[in-house]
Amino acid sequence: MGTLVAVHRYPVKSMLGETLTGVAVTHAGLAGDRTHAVLDDDGAVGSVKHPRKWGRLLWCRGRSGEDGTVEVALPDGTRFPAEDPELGARLSKLLGRQVSVSADASAGARLERAVPEYEGGVPDAVRESAFVDGTGTEVTVGRVAPGTFFDFGKVHLVTTSSLARLRAVHPDGDFDPRRFRPNLVVDTGEGQDFVEDTWVGRRVRVGEALCRVVVPTPRCVVPTLGQDGLRADPGIMRAIAREHRTPVFDLGRLACLGVYLDVLEPGMVRTGDSVTPQD
Template sequence: MNKVGVLQEIVRHPIKSLHGESVQRTHVMSYGLYGDRSHVLWDQSRPGKYLTMTQCPDMVKYRARFVMDEALGETSGAIIESSDLDFTDLGTGTGSNLDLNSGLASGSGSGSKDILAAYPPVEITTPTGEVIRWTDAAFQHEMEQLSGRELSLEQYATTEVLFGAIEEEHVLIVTDASLQALHPLWGQEANFHRFRPNLLLALNEPNPFAEETWFGKTLHIGDVQLKVQRYCERCMIITIDPDSAEQDASLLKWIAKERSNHFGVYATVVKTGIIEAGQAVWLSE
C-alpha cells in the first residue's frame, strides 16, 4: 500500500441540502457516513422529488447538526434525555444498538462504542441565529415559507439511507491539491463546502486531480476501506456560496469547459468502521 495523505476533514449533512457539520470522528456505515442525508424534505409540487438547493439556494444558510454523537454518551453541547430519541423508523422501538455491518446490536471490535439505534436529535441554526429542531413544526413551516412549496419530512433508518438522498455513491471525496489548483485558474478561492464532500484529503504530494487516477483502487483509513469508483459530475449547486447563498455561475462554467464538468470522486464502502480526522490515508490496487 502507498500512503497518499491524511484525512483532513470529515463532513456529514444530517439534512439533505442544508449546511452540514464537520466532525472529528464518525462511523462509516454500509451506505456512507453515519446519518449523512438521513433527513430529507419531499417537494409535494414534484411527486417523488426532494427539495434541494437547486430549487431553493437559501437552504444552505441553515446549519444542521446532530446534538449527540452516535457513540453513546458523547454529546455536542446538549443534554439528551432518552425521550428525545426517535425510534419510529426502526420498527422495534427497543433501542437496541446497531452493528456496523448488520445494523443489529454490538459495540465490540476496533475499539468502537455502541452507536445509537435511533438518530440523535437534529438541531438547525437559522440565518438569524435561532435554534430549532427537526421535529419542531416551526422548521417545516419555515422551509415551506422559504421555498414557497408544500413539503413533507422523512427520516431514514440508521441502517439504510437511500441513493438519491445520499447522491450517487456512498462517499464523495475532494483533495486539498485540487482545491488549491482552482484558485489561480478560477481567479477566486473556492470554499470546499461548495462541493459538499464527505471527506477532504490532504495529499502528501500536491498533485492536483491525482484522485482521478485512483479509479478501481481502494482507500484505507484505519479499518475502513473505500473503493474509488468514478468522477463526480457537477451541477448548479457549486454556483451557490455555502455561507451567503449568493450565486456565481463562473465556477461551474470553468469546470464544465476545462474539467469536463468533473470535480471530486465518488467511492463506495467496502469495509465499515470508524474514521477520525488526522488519520493516514493509504491506497492499494
C-alpha cells in the same frame, strides 16, 4: 495518497452541515449523513441543484446529535428538532410552498436539477429531456439513489491538489472545499492535478474504513452558489468545465471534481488519518 484534513456531514440534504473531527463510516456512508430531506407536496426532494426553487435551504443548517436525533437551525437562529411540525411550517414559509421534513427515503422521490449553460454540466441524453418548469428554469428530473437521499455515491472525497489546480486557472475564485459539499477532504500535497482520477477502481483505506473509489463526481450548479459565508461565483464551474471534463460511466465527458466511494469495511475516520492504497 494523502492525509485526511477535514470531515463533513450533512444531516439534512441540501442544508449546510457540520464539520467533525471524527465519525463512524458505515456501509451506508458517514453515520448521520443525509438521513433527512425536505419534501414538497408534489413528491420532490429539496435539492439546491434547483436553486430557484430550493436555494434557501442553504440558509439553514442541520446538526446530528450523538443519539442520532437531527436538529435544524433556521436563518433567524431558532432551532427545531427535525420531527417538530413547527419546523415544516417555518420551512414552508421560507420556501413559499408547503413542505415537510422526512427521514423516509423509501419511495425514491423525484430529484430536480437545473440545466447549466456550460458544456459538460449534464449528459447530452439527459439534456434532451429537459423542460422549463413553473419557476422559469430549465430542469431535468431523476431519482435519488434507492432507499437514500443521496444523488449517487455514499461518500464524497475531494483533494487539495485538485483545488489548487483550479485556483491557478481561476485565481479570483474561492475554491473553499465547502463549496463542493465533500464528506472527506484529503491533503495530497503537491500531487498531480486531479490525482483522484487515478484512484478509480482501486481500494483505499481511510483510517479504519476500507473503501473503493467508484467514479469521478460530476458537478452541478451548487458550487457556484453563495453559501456558508462564501460568495456566489459562476466562474467556479466554468473553470472546472474548461479544465476537467472526464468520462463518467456511459454518460460522456462531464465536468468533475472529486470522486465517489463505496464502503467495503466500516470503521472510524478521523482528521489526521492516512489515506493509503490497498491494491
